[in-house]
Amino acid sequence: MTKTIRAAIGGVALSALAATGALAQDVTLRLHQFLPQQSGVPANILQPWADRLEEQSSGRIAVEMFPAMSLGGAPPELIDQAIDGIADVIWTVVGYTPGRFPSTEVFELPFFVESAEAASCAYWTMFEERMAGTEFAEVKVLGTWVHGPGLLHTNTPVSTPADMQGLQIRGGSRLVNRLLEVLGATPVGLPVPGVPEALSQGVIDGTTVPWEVTPSIRLTELVTNHTEFTGPALYNLTFVLAMNRDTYESMPEDLRAIVDANSGLDFSMEAGRIQQSLDAAPREAAIAAGNNVIVLDEAQTQEWRDLAQPIYDEWVADMDGRGLDGQAMIDEARALMETCPAE
Numbered sequence: 001m002t003k004t005i006r007a008a009i010g011g012v013a014l015s016a017l018a019a020t021g022a023l024a025q026d027v028t029l030r031l032h033q034f035l036p037q038q039s040g041v042p043a044n045i046l047q048p049w050a051d052r053l054e055e056q057s058s059g060r061i062a063v064e065m066f067p068a069m070s071l072g073g074a075p076p077e078l079i080d081q082a083i084d085g086i087a088d089v090i091w092t093v094v095g096y097t098p099g100r101f102p103s104t105e106v107f108e109l110p111f112f113v114e115s116a117e118a119a120s121c122a123y124w125t126m127f128e129e130r131m132a133g134t135e136f137a138e139v140k141v142l143g144t145w146v147h148g149p150g151l152l153h154t155n156t157p158v159s160t161p162a163d164m165q166g167l168q169i170r171g172g173s174r175l176v177n178r179l180l181e182v183l184g185a186t187p188v189g190l191p192v193p194g195v196p197e198a199l200s201q202g203v204i205d206g207t208t209v210p211w212e213v214t215p216s217i218r219l220t221e222l223v224t225n226h227t228e229f230t231g232p233a234l235y236n237l238t239f240v241l242a243m244n245r246d247t248y249e250s251m252p253e254d255l256r257a258i259v260d261a262n263s264g265l266d267f268s269m270e271a272g273r274i275q276q277s278l279d280a281a282p283r284e285a286a287i288a289a290g291n292n293v294i295v296l297d298e299a300q301t302q303e304w305r306d307l308a309q310p311i312y313d314e315w316v317a318d319m320d321g322r323g324l325d326g327q328a329m330i331d332e333a334r335a336l337m338e339t340c341p342a343e
Contacts, residue, residue: 027251028062029053029243032087034075034193037067039216040278045271046091046241049262056258063089068193075191079242083138088247094238095173096191101135102322104238106329107146108175109315110308111229111301113236113337120145120272121340122333123238124265130329136240140248142263143241147210148276149233150176151226153219154206155199158227159294161307170195170207175311176235180208182307196222208235211286212278220286227294229301239271269341 031050035042042065050063069075071087078092079100094104103126106112113119123144132141152158154167164185171177177187188204192213198204199222206223214220241263248256287293296304312330319326 026060026062027255028064029088029247030064030066030071031089031091032066032069032071032078032081033091034069034078034093034191035067036216037065039067040212041091041239041271041275042067044278045274049241049267052262053258056261057255061255061258075193079139079240082242082244085244085246087244089142089241089243091239091241093172093191094240095176098174098189101131102319103131103135103324103329104144104240105173105175105315106326106333107236107238108173109330110175110179110235110311111232111305112333113146114149114232115337116146116148116236116272116276117269118272118337118340119236119333120268121265122336124268125336125340126329126332136242138245139240139242140245141240141242142259143239143268143271145239145268145272145275146236147239147272148212148236148279149228150208150210150235150237151228152206152208152234153214153223154225154227155223156205157225157292157294158206159296159300161304167205168203170198170204172208172237175315176208176237178311178314179235179308182311183304192217195219199223210275210279211282212275214282214286220282220289220291224291225294226283226286226291227296229296229304230298231301234304241271 031046033042033046037043047065050065053061053063066087073081075092076096078090079097081087082090094101095108107119107123123146127136127141127144158164161183164183167185168188169180169185170190171180171187172192177189180187188198190198192209195207196217207219209219248259251259283293316326316330319329
């Protein structure tokens with residue numbers, strides 16, 4: 001009888017230890033972001049990233065996806081949700097919080113970025129050097145990247161800056177809104193999920209997004225004119241995939257190593273490359289649907305570049321006023337984009 005009791009007690013103790021070990025070793029991460037799960041980035045970048053963590057940890061890391069702000073709040077709140085632990089991981093447009101992460105804006109300057117992969121490489125390099133311990137000190141940043149060429153999608157054809165006069169155009173960041181202003185349009189600050197309703201109700205006449213976003217917001221059904229530029233893009237937006245610091249630091253060392261192996265320079269470059277590659281199919285679909293895709297040649301694009309040039313001077317002065325060397329950041333970003341690996 002005594003042996004039976006001892007065996008029972010021992011079994012309970014072992015079960016308790018096993019349960020405690022499982023609790024200590026298994027991690028579930030809640031990933032919150034603003035687009036539907038079937039959209040380009042969630043389906044082609046975030047979900048494969050989550051799948052890699054689960055596979056490489058033999059299931060000890062699970063990632064629960066919360067798309068389209070399903071944990072609550074609005075897109076501009078995502079970065080604070082990561083800081084406060086409302087979500088364990090977030091993906092967001094940095095420009096949704098204007099002026100808060102000013103160094104990232106160097107990659108949002110007009111007619112500056114041609115390759116999303118090269119820019120994402122430069123962005124991560126500058127993040128580690130300039131931003132990790134300052135602007136982003138409150139979160140664990142896992143990836144930094146930009147999308148493919150940003151362009152205009154409008155309800156009337158736009159070929160020259162004069163065609164922008166009087167148009168209400170949605171912009172996705174502080175610098176994009178300033179660019180729209182310089183070009184003669186009225187900028188409307190609005191996260192991308194609000195674009196379909198704003199177009200349907202006539203609140204805006206068009207929007208700035210890359211091609212890859214258009215299917216998720218049915219954009220080519222709502223407007224039929226699209227204006228592309230030769231050379232570096234009209235604009236780009238910057239993104240971060242960021243993690244709550246306490247969540248990261250509380251993970252077992254071997255699981256942190258798996259997160260680290262799927263973060264950083266290579267992941268950022270891959271994300272930028274994938275996001276730009278997602279532009280092709282929606283563009284072809286718009287053409288097949290009979291939409292008007294206007295491609296401005298080098299000379300036509302130069303007229304737009306000339307009008308946008310004062311934004312560089314304004315931005316450098318703004319950065320200098322914040323104690324940052326704006327021109328040095330421009331020069332460094334340009335040099336890095338020329339030397340960063342790109343396929």
